[in-house]
Amino acid sequence: MSDPVKDVDPPVIELKDVRVIYKSRTGSLFKAERVAAVDGVSLAVWRGKTLGIVGESGSGKSTTAKILVGLERPTSGEIWFKGRRIESFSAPVRREIGRVVSVVFQDPATALNARMIIRDALRDPLDVHRIGTRSQREARVRDLIRMVGLPTSVLDALPTQLSGGQRQRVAIARALALEPDVIVADEPTSALDVSVRAQILNLLTDLKAELDLGLVFISHDIQTVRYVSDEIVVMNRGKVVEHGPSADIFASPRDDYTRTLLGAAPALL
Ligand SMILES: Nc1ncnc2c1ncn2[C@@H]1O[C@H](COP(=O)(O)OP(=O)(O)OP(=O)(O)O)[C@@H](O)[C@H]1O
Numbered sequence: 001m002s003d004p005v006k007d008v009d010p011p012v013i014e015l016k017d018v019r020v021i022y023k024s025r026t027g028s029l030f031k032a033e034r035v036a037a038v039d040g041v042s043l044a045v046w047r048g049k050t051l052g053i054v055g056e057s058g059s060g061k062s063t064t065a066k067i068l069v070g071l072e073r074p075t076s077g078e079i080w081f082k083g084r085r086i087e088s089f090s091a092p093v094r095r096e097i098g099r100v101v102s103v104v105f106q107d108p109a110t111a112l113n114a115r116m117i118i119r120d121a122l123r124d125p126l127d128v129h130r131i132g133t134r135s136q137r138e139a140r141v142r143d144l145i146r147m148v149g150l151p152t153s154v155l156d157a158l159p160t161q162l163s164g165g166q167r168q169r170v171a172i173a174r175a176l177a178l179e180p181d182v183i184v185a186d187e188p189t190s191a192l193d194v195s196v197r198a199q200i201l202n203l204l205t206d207l208k209a210e211l212d213l214g215l216v217f218i219s220h221d222i223q224t225v226r227y228v229s230d231e232i233v234v235m236n237r238g239k240v241v242e243h244g245p246s247a248d249i250f251a252s253p254r255d256d257y258t259r260t261l262l263g264a265a266p267a268l269l
Contacts (some may be wrong), residue, residue, distance in 0.1 A: 010083035011044035012181045012214050013068055013101055018042070018077030020063050020238075037063040038074070039238035045101075045182050050208060050215040052229030052246065054222050054261065060238040061218045065186045068216060070097030099129065102180040106187040108167035111174075112159040118145070118170050119155040125177040144173040148203060165196035172203065182214035183207075189224065201228055222261045226250055234258045 018041045024033035038060045045051055045068065053061050066072035067079065070093075079086045081097060105111045112121055122141045126132065132140065142152050148169040159167050168188060175183050185204060189197040205228050208215045219225050225232060225246075232249050234242040234257065242255040253259050 009047065011046050011080070012082060013097070014042075014044040014080040015064075015067060015074075016042050016078040016080065018064075018067060018074045018079065020060075020067065020072060021075045036238045038067070040077070041233075041235075041238075041240055043233055043240070043243070045214045045216055047181055047214045048208070048212045049231065050205070050217055050229045052225035052232040053216065053218045053235060054220065054225040054232060055235035056220055056261075058237075059235040061220075061235055062186055063238075064235070065103065065184050065216070065218055068182075068184050069101050069103045070094040071103075099178050100180055101182040101184060102175040102178065104168070104171050104175050104183060104185040104188050107191045108164065108171040109159065109191075111171045112167060114159055116158075117155070118157055118159070118162075121159075121170065122155075122174055122177060125174065129178060131178070140177070144176055145170075147176060147207065148173045163196075164192050165199060168192060168196075168200050169203065172200075172207070176207070176211070180213070182216065184216040184218070186218045187220070188217075190219070190221075197224075204228065222258075234261065 018038055019036060020038040021034050022037050024035045041060070041064060043051065053064060055061050063072060067074055073089050086093060119141055122144050123137055126137045126140060131137065141155065145152055145155060150166060150169050154162065154166065154170070159170070162170065183204070188204065189200050192200060201224065204215060204217070207213060215228070217225060217228050229246045231244065232242075232246050233240050234249070234255065236257045242249060242253065242258045249258065250262075253262060
């Protein structure tokens with residue numbers, strides 16, 4: 001008989017008691033002060049689920065995002081990738097994490113090369129990873145732009161010719177290019193007009209459902225996180241102060257800091 005526990009896939013990526021210590025940017029020249037940007041964080045990201053990470057500026061959200069996508073190496077703690085512990089951070093390992101866990105940043109204007117037309121920006125990751133033939137790559141680029149709800153005419157435009165919302169759609173299409181298991185979206189709507197924020201949130205949640213993606217949604221705005229997340233991690237000064245199903249955290253927040261965030265939160269979107 002099959003064992004139901006063993007049949008469940010492991011998380012795509014899991015952090016266990018992870019710390020990242022930096023030399024403080026404000027420390028004096030003679031005394032190198034240290035700051036724990038991330039301080040004992042444990043969390044897991046599964047396909048088909050949205051994990052929200054919320055906290056004020058400086059709470060360690062972006063550093064956590066960088067660890068998840070292989071851009072930052074923890075000072076201590078464990079990273080598990082598809083059920084295996086990562087022992088070495090060699091270039092091939094980081095490349096593999098980067099292919100499976102892709103990222104959408106806050107500001108699409110800086111994420112896209114201003115001199116590259118959208119077609120080339122979307123084909124670039126396919127070229128780098130030598131995926132398919134030239135015509136298969138062209139077809140994939142057209143599929144990607146349709147998946148994010150843009151017309152193929154956009155492919156010949158430069159990023160500056162698009163609106164902020166359209167540029168973020170392109171950044172999402174680029175993040176999907178290598179068929180990742182997980183997308184980490186770090187404040188993906190914060191730089192956008194209020195009028196298009198909900199559209200981008202809906203696009204991310206639709207793509208998550210359609211492609212069975214894991215989504216890590218990072219924001220300082222607890223109501224936005226609530227709107228998209230199955231599970232929420234609340235961070236304060238590098239630590240996880242609350243972690244649980246979204247509904248539970250909103251029904252009965254246990255931590256004072258979470259209550260403060262809820263009290264300070266503006267109306268949805
Ligand atoms: N490269 C670095 N060198 C030194 N300190 C850093 C570095 N990166 C982050 N920090 C510090 O680590 C802490 C956490 O930063 P982090 O950017 O992860 O927080 P955040 O919650 O994402 O905030 P924000 O929303 O403002 O980006 C802050 O005190 C920050 O100043």
